[in-house]
Structure formats: C-alpha cells, structure tokens
Amino acid sequence: MPEDRVDRVKLRHHGDVDARPGMLDFAVNVQGVAPPEWLRQRLAVRLSDLGRYPSAEDADAARRAVAARHRRTPGEVLLLAGAAEGFAMLPRLAPRLAAVVHPSFTEPELALREAGVPVARVVLEPPYLLDPAAVPVGADLVVLGNPTNPTSVLHPADAIRALRRPGRTIVVDEAFADAVPGELESVAADPAPDLLVLRSLTKTWALAGLRCGYFLGAPALLARLDHGRAHWPLGTLQLEAITATASPAAVAEADRRAATLALARTAMIERLTGLGVHVHIPADGPFLLLRVADGELLRKHLAEQGIAVRRADTFPGLGPDHLRVAVRGAGEVDRLVAAIRSAGV
Numbered sequence: 001m002p003e004d005r006v007d008r009v010k011l012r013h014h015g016d017v018d019a020r021p022g023m024l025d026f027a028v029n030v031q032g033v034a035p036p037e038w039l040r041q042r043l044a045v046r047l048s049d050l051g052r053y054p055s056a057e058d059a060d061a062a063r064r065a066v067a068a069r070h071r072r073t074p075g076e077v078l079l080l081a082g083a084a085e086g087f088a089m090l091p092r093l094a095p096r097l098a099a100v101v102h103p104s105f106t107e108p109e110l111a112l113r114e115a116g117v118p119v120a121r122v123v124l125e126p127p128y129l130l131d132p133a134a135v136p137v138g139a140d141l142v143v144l145g146n147p148t149n150p151t152s153v154l155h156p157a158d159a160i161r162a163l164r165r166p167g168r169t170i171v172v173d174e175a176f177a178d179a180v181p182g183e184l185e186s187v188a189a190d191p192a193p194d195l196l197v198l199r200s201l202t203k204t205w206a207l208a209g210l211r212c213g214y215f216l217g218a219p220a221l222l223a224r225l226d227h228g229r230a231h232w233p234l235g236t237l238q239l240e241a242i243t244a245t246a247s248p249a250a251v252a253e254a255d256r257r258a259a260t261l262a263l264a265r266t267a268m269i270e271r272l273t274g275l276g277v278h279v280h281i282p283a284d285g286p287f288l289l290l291r292v293a294d295g296e297l298l299r300k301h302l303a304e305q306g307i308a309v310r311r312a313d314t315f316p317g318l319g320p321d322h323l324r325v326a327v328r329g330a331g332e333v334d335r336l337v338a339a340i341r342s343a344g345v
Helices: 007-012 036-049 057-071 083-095 107-114 157-161 218-227 236-245 248-274 296-303 330-342
Strands: 077-080 098-102 121-122 143-144 168-172 195-200 213-215 288-289 322-326
Touching: 007 107, 036 236, 057 077, 057 236, 077 083, 077 218, 077 236, 083 107, 083 168, 083 195, 083 213, 083 218, 107 121, 107 143, 157 296, 195 330, 236 248, 248 288, 248 330, 296 322, 296 330
Parallel strands: 098 121, 098 143, 143 168, 168 195
Antiparallel strands: 077 213, 195 213, 288 322
C-alpha cells in the first residue's frame, strides 16, 4: 500500500481507547481486573527493594525461568518492557521489505513505517487462513500473530514454518498463545535461527499496567534487537512478574484458565449467533470477531448502554461493520446480549 494512503491514526488505535472508566469492558482482552492474589503478594514483597536499581541477578533469574518454561537456553531469551517494546525493536533488523499479515495487531506495522521501513500488507480474505504463497518473495521480514488479533484464527505451526526462506526472518506474535489450551500451534520452543517469537504477560495475568514480555529466538538475532538499548530496561517488579509467571505452577494455572476460557467462548458464540450476529469461527483466542449491519451504530448504542466493544475497522482488511469483543463470563454476556437485542439487531 502506498505510504500516502496509510492511515496512521487507525494504526495507533487500541482497545483501551474504546473503554471509558465504569463501562462493562468487552473492548480490552485482559482477563480480569487485577493479577491473581498470589502474584500480587509476590510483587508486594519486592516493594521494599525499589530503592535499589534492578539487579543483574534478578534479570538472570527471569531469563532462566523463561528459558526453562519454553525449553530454550537463557541466551535465547530477551526480556521486554511489554510486547510493544519488542515491536519497536523490529526496525533494528534493518529489513529491506517487511510483510505484515493482516488483519492483525497494527503496532508492528506502525513501528516499521515510523522507522521508514517499506511495508507490504498481506491482507487475508475470510476465513483469514495463512497462505505462505501470498507473502512477497522479496520480503526479508514477515510479521504475523498466532492466534491472530482480532480474527481469533489459530494458524498451523507448519504453515508458519512454510514461510521460511533464505535471508528471511519470521516474527510470530504469540501474545495470546497461553490462552489456547495446551498452547497448540505455538512455535515458542522452535530453535530455528530465523524465527522470533514474541510473548506478553499482559492478557492472561492482568498486568497491562506493568508492561512485561519477552522475545525468544537465536542469540544473534536477539543481540541485534538489543543493540543500543538503555541500561536497566526492566524494573524489579517486571523481572519478578516474569519469573513468577514462568514457573511450572503458573504455567499449569494459565492452562486451566485457557480451558475455562474455551468453554466460555463456546457459550458466548452460541448466545451471539442466536441473535443473528455473525461470529467468525473457528475461534481460538480470548476474543471474537463479529460482523453486523451498521456496526458503527451498534457500537455507539452499546456505549450509551455502558458497554465498550472494540471497533475493528482500524485493522487492515476489516470495515465498519466489524467489531471485536473479549470473551467474558455468563453474567457479562447477558448484559451484552440484552443491549444488542435492544438495538434491534
């Protein structure tokens, strides 16, 4: 797409803008309103350490914990102040042409364009299945999400590996991978030298305000991403959160949460389709992509009813009749369904 036709305001739009304080929030994909009690307690213990700079020992412990969690080595882990920092690093790979698979999270495209990197959009048509042949042969950087925000499509790992070409780096945004039972189709443990996997702790652990994540990949690639970074890039609480949520007990808890979420998603799909709302399926993420007539009017109607949903026309390939909703429990879905019904959809 020509640079002068790219709407960067839309690329900058995120779901938190759609949710005002006090609204029932279906716009943001964070699970819960705060971290679980055990994690809050673990972070609280470290408050007395905030008078000291983050230690190398804490950073090493976090890297070791993440490495063990994904069957990698500590040298294959780059700790991040949130996944957004990881996207901001991508221009350091100096790609000649970056291909971004859409519809998907827009932050990587924005970061690349802001750095002057040429970007080719690979816009998938429904059912939004990854087609490696659709990616330009000349692209030496390919970015995609799995499961994909906002379509909730889970691409087969083999399809992702089929993107590999000599001289090409593949970046897989797995921010929602731990919301899939068993983390099916994840390539986080794949040691391929041309594969980078980005993980976030924001969604499952309700840590949006702390900014925690990490890259997994070959040490040579991670060194290029890390080059020129400020000293102490992560604080003590961030390092503690990464270490805590990489523990075997936390990983098991996340998988239980994913199983519960899958049941809630199935029930929510049934409720919404029963209203005549088109829900894109199959869906494997903690959110659903909807299509309704006059979607913009419905979004405004829901806002008037105190319910926030994510506009989806900011995602390349989607339009004003598309909306994204987070998977929520039965009580919240009751309110959403009643509000949609009152709009006459």
